[in-house]
Amino acid sequence: MGEEEKDRLRNKYGITAEDEAPYVMPKEEDYHILAKCKELETRNLSSEDAEMVSFIHTQLFDDWRAPILEKTQQLLERYR
Secondary structure (H helix, E strand, C coil), X not given: CXXXXXXXXXXXXXXXXXXXXXXXXXXHHHHHHXXXXXXXXXXXXXXXXXXXXXXXXXXXCCCCHHHHHHHHHHHHHHCC
C-alpha cells in the first residue's frame, strides 16, 4: 500500500501516522479496527472490556502471536 493510499485511509478513519506507527496496516480493515479501538478507548469501559480492546490492538502488530502466547500463559497460570 502506497503512502497516498495510507493518507486517504488515515483521513477516512481519523487515524494519525503516530497512531498507525506501531502496527502493520496492510488492509483497510486494519484502519477500521484501529479507529473503532480509538473510539472505544474514549468510553467508560469496564476493566474486562478495556483489556479486550488492548488485546485487539495486539492483533495489529507484526508479531501478533507473542501477545496471544502471553495471554494464554496467564490464563493457564490463573487456572492451575
